[in-house]
Amino acid sequence: MKKSQLRQIIREEISSMVNLKDFEEMLKSHDWYYMMSDDLSVEKEGKANWEQIKEMAIELGGTPEAKELWGKYSKDMPYSNKKFPYPTS
Numbered sequence: 001m002k003k004s005q006l007r008q009i010i011r012e013e014i015s016s017m018v019n020l021k022d023f024e025e026m027l028k029s030h031d032w033y034y035m036m037s038d039d040l041s042v043e044k045e046g047k048a049n050w051e052q053i054k055e056m057a058i059e060l061g062g063t064p065e066a067k068e069l070w071g072k073y074s075k076d077m078p079y080s081n082k083k084f085p086y087p088t089s
Contacts, residue, residue, distance in 0.1 A: 020065055023056050027073035036078060054087040062086060 030053060031037075034046020060066040067086055074084045 019056065019060060020069065023053075023060060023066060024069050024073070026053050026056065027069055030073075032075035032084065033078060057087040058089060062088065 031046045037043050070086050
């Protein structure tokens with residue numbers, strides 16, 4: 001393996017770790033029930049955060065680590081006993 005290939009692999013691993021840390025922070029702080037708020041500003045902020053979480057989940061590609069974080073922090077959907085599904089597209 002060439003040094004340049006090894007450097008690329010290391011960069012990708014570091015990038016993935018940073019993304020997972022950011023992903024975890026977003027999942028922890030997300031208001032999973034924003035859509036049920038009577039306050040429009042709460043709903044708008046929640047929707048924007050949800051879109052960021054979905055983009056990041058798709059970017060992470062459903063890796064076992066990302067799915068583990070999703071399972072740890074996602075909540076049950078309103079009026080259901082099922083968790084929000086992991087975004088795929």
